[in-house]
Amino acid sequence: MNTTTSPRGLTGTVTRAAVALKWAASDVLTVARRNLMALIRIPTSLVFTMLQPVMFVLLFRYVFGGAIKTSDPGGYVNFLIPGILVQTTVFGAVNTAIGLAEDLQRGLIERFRALPMARSAVLMGRTVSDLFRNVLILIVLTLVGFAVGFRPHGGVVAYFQASALMLMFAFCLSWGFAYIGLAAPNSETAQAMTFPLVFPITFASSIFVPPTSMPSWLQGFAENQPVSQAAHAVRGLMLGTPHGNASWITLGWAIAALVILAPLATRKYRRAA
Amino acid sequence: MSDYAVQVRDIVKTFRKGSVRALDGVSLDVPRGQVFGLLGPNGSGKTTMVRILSTVLAPDSGSATVGGFDVVKQADAVRRTIGLAGQFATVDENLTGYENLRMVGRLNHMTTKLVLARTHELLGQFGLDDAAHRPVKTYSGGMRRRLDLAAALVAKPPLLFLDEPTTGLDPQSRQDLWAVIESLVEDGVTVLLTTQYLEEADRLAKQLVVLDHGKIIAQGTPSELKANLGNTVLSLTFATTDDALRGVELVREVSEKPVNVDGTVVELTVSSGPAAAADALRRIDGAGIGLKGLDLREPSLDDVFLNLTGHKADDEVASPLVDAKRRGRKVAP
Numbered sequence: 316m317n318t319t320t321s322p323r324g325l326t327g328t329v330t331r332a333a334v335a336l337k338w339a340a341s342d343v344l345t346v347a348r349r350n351l352m353a354l355i356r357i358p359t360s361l362v363f364t365m366l367q368p369v370m371f372v373l374l375f376r377y378v379f380g381g382a383i384k385t386s387d388p389g390g391y392v393n394f395l396i397p398g399i400l401v402q403t404t405v406f407g408a409v410n411t412a413i414g415l416a417e418d419l420q421r422g423l424i425e426r427f428r429a430l431p432m433a434r435s436a437v438l439m440g441r442t443v444s445d446l447f448r449n450v451l452i453l454i455v456l457t458l459v460g461f462a463v464g465f466r467p468h469g470g471v472v473a474y475f476q477a478s479a480l481m482l483m484f485a486f487c488l489s490w491g492f493a494y495i496g497l498a499a500p501n502s503e504t505a506q507a508m509t510f511p512l513v514f515p516i517t518f519a520s521s522i523f524v525p526p527t528s529m530p531s532w533l534q535g536f537a538e539n540q541p542v543s544q545a546a547h548a549v550r551g552l553m554l555g556t557p558h559g560n561a562s563w564i565t566l567g568w569a570i571a572a573l574v575i576l577a578p579l580a581t582r583k584y585r586r587a588a
Numbered sequence: 589m590s591d592y593a594v595q596v597r598d599i600v601k602t603f604r605k606g607s608v609r610a611l612d613g614v615s616l617d618v619p620r621g622q623v624f625g626l627l628g629p630n631g632s633g634k635t636t637m638v639r640i641l642s643t644v645l646a647p648d649s650g651s652a653t654v655g656g657f658d659v660v661k662q663a664d665a666v667r668r669t670i671g672l673a674g675q676f677a678t679v680d681e682n683l684t685g686y687e688n689l690r691m692v693g694r695l696n697h698m699t700t701k702l703v704l705a706r707t708h709e710l711l712g713q714f715g716l717d718d719a720a721h722r723p724v725k726t727y728s729g730g731m732r733r734r735l736d737l738a739a740a741l742v743a744k745p746p747l748l749f750l751d752e753p754t755t756g757l758d759p760q761s762r763q764d765l766w767a768v769i770e771s772l773v774e775d776g777v778t779v780l781l782t783t784q785y786l787e788e789a790d791r792l793a794k795q796l797v798v799l800d801h802g803k804i805i806a807q808g809t810p811s812e813l814k815a816n817l818g819n820t821v822l823s824l825t826f827a828t829t830d831d832a833l834r835g836v837e838l839v840r841e842v843s844e845k846p847v848n849v850d851g852t853v854v855e856l857t858v859s860s861g862p863a864a865a866a867d868a869l870r871r872i873d874g875a876g877i878g879l880k881g882l883d884l885r886e887p888s889l890d891d892v893f894l895n896l897t898g899h900k901a902d903d904e905v906a907s908p909l910v911d912a913k914r915r916g917r918k919v920a921p
Contacts (some may be wrong), residue, residue: 338697345694353682356723358623422678426739431667457917 346440414495674751730761829889
C-alpha cells in the first residue's frame with residue numbers, strides 16, 4: 316500500500332499497479348460472492364439447475380440408450396456421461412447471459428458503474444461465479460453418473476484433468492454469452508437468444524451419439540466443431556481411451572474464444588446503457 | 589478550488605443515432621453545500637443528466653466537472669466523489685440490507701473495519717436495524733428507497749445524486765426521506781436532486797433548473813419560479829366543447845397568462861383566485877352560457893410547464909428515455 320516513498324520512480328509505478336490489481340481481484344471476488352449468494356437465497360433455482368442434466372442422464376441412459384450402439388468399453392453409459400458433463404457445463408454458460416441481463420434490467424449495473432471499482436469486475440465476477448456453479452453441478456452429475464453405472468478407467472488424475480478442461484472451456488465460452496446478456500433487452504430474451512446457439516452445438520455433436528450415425532453433410536460439422544472436440548477429449552481422458560489431439564484442440568478453441576469474446580464483451584459492457 | 593460542486597457546459601446527448609436529443613446544450617452550475625433541483629417531466633432529460641454526471645453515460649459533446657474532476661477524463665476520481673441513488677440505481681433483491689451495504693463498501697475499496705462501522709451506523713440512521721438481516725425482497729417500497737440512499741452514503745461522498753428519490757412513495761415515506769436529505773445537507777453534503785414534484789423541489793431545493801425536451805427553459809429559486817407563475821389556477825368546466833371555446837374568448841382578459849383549453853375544461857393561472865373567479869363568472873353569465881363546474885387550486889408542475897412551454901408536462905411519451913424503455917424500466921404515462 317505504500318506508494319508515497321517513490322511516487323515517480325519505477326517502484327512507485329509497480330506498487331501502484333500492484334495495488335490496482337489487488338483491488339481489481341477484490342472487486343471480482345465481491346461481485347462473484349454476491350452472485351453466489353443469489354444461488355443460496357433462491358435454492359429452488361439451484362435444484363432445477365441440477366434437475367435438468369439429471370433428467371438428461373436418465374432419459375439417455377434408460378430411454379434412448381438401448382437403441383444407441385457405441386464401441387466404447389463399458390457400453391453406452393460410459394459414452395454418455397462424459398458427453399452430458401460437457402453439455403451441462405456448456406449450458407451453464409447460458410446462466411452468464413441471464414444473470415447479466417437481469418442485473419442490467421434491474422439497474423444494479425448502473426450502481427456498479429458509478430462506483431470506483433475495477434471496470435472488468437462485473438463481467439469477471441459473473442463468469443467466475445458461473446465457473447463455481449459449474450463445479451457444483453459437475454460434482455453432483457458425476458455422482459449421478461456413478462449411480463447409473465458410469466465406470467471410467469482413465470484414473471483419478473485424468474478425471475480431474477478432464478474436469479478442469481471442460482470447466483475452462485465453458486468459462487471461456489461464457490464470455491460470448493456475457494455479450495448476449497448485455498445485448499438483450501431483458502433476461503427472458505437473453506435466455507431465448509442463447510437457445511439457437513446452444514442447441515446445435517450440443518446436439519449436432521458427439522455428445523449423445525457418435526457422429527458416424529448422422530448424414531454425411533452433418534458429420535463433418537458434428538465431428539470437428541469445438542464442443543465435439545471437448546467431448547472427445549473429456550471422454551478419452553476419463554475412459555483412458557485414445558483421443559488424438561482433442562485435448563489440445565479444445566484448449567486451443569477455449570483460448571481463442573477467450574481472446575476474441577472477452578474483449579467484445581468488455582467493450583459491450585462499457586457501452587451498454 | 590471552485591465554489592461549484594458541479595459545472596456543466598453545453599452538454600449534448602442523443603439517442604437512437606441522433607434522432608432523439610435527450611440533452612440539447614445544457615449548462616448549469618451547482619453550488620456547494622445545498623440542494624440543487626433539476627425539475628422536469630418524464631423524458632425531459634433529467635435522468636440522462638444524472639447518468640452523465642455519475643459517469644454512467646458519456647456525453648456526445650460538451651464538458652462537465654464533478655468535484656473539480658472531468659466526468660470523461662477523470663471518471664474514476666468522480667466515482668470516488670459521488671453517491672448515486674434513485675429510480676435506476678438499485679439494491680440487490682437477494683441480499684440482505686446489511687449485505688448490500690457491505691458490498692457497496694467493499695466496492696468503494698474501504699477497509700473491512702470501516703465498512704462494518706459505516707454499515708451499522710447507516711442501518712441505525714435509516715431505521716433498518718430490525719430488517720438488516722432480511723433479504724431486500726421482503727422490504728417495503730419506502731425501506732428499499734432508504735436502503736438505496738444508505739448505499740449511496742456508505743463511502744461518505746461529499747456529493748450526492750438523487751434521481752427522483754421519492755417517486756412512487758407514500759406521503760409518510762416521502763416526508764421521512766425529505767428529512768434525511770435535509771439533515772445530510774446540514775452536514776455539508778451537496779445534493780443534486782431530480783424530481784417531477786414541484787412540492788419536493790420547493791421544500792428541498794435552494795436553486796432550480798427546469799428542463800424540457802433536453803433544454804433549460806427556466807431557472808432560479810423556487811419562489812422566483814412561483815412568482816412568475818401566479819398563485820392559483822382557476823379551472824372552469826363547461827357543458828360542451830363549443831361552450832368552452834366561446835368561454836375562452838370571454839375569460840381571456842381575466843389573466844395575463846395564457847389560457848388552456850382541454851375538451852370542456854378551461855384553465856387559467858391567476859394571482860388572486862376569488863376576484864378572478866367572480867370576474868370570470870360575471871363574463872360567462874353575461875353571455876348566457878351555463879357552467880358545469882368551477883374550481884380553484886394550487887398550481888402544479890403541469891401548470892408551470894403550461895406557462896413556460898405552452899404544452900402539458902405529459903404531452904409526449906418520454907422519447908428521450910429510449911434507453912430506459914429498452915430495459916423495460918419506468919416509462920412515462
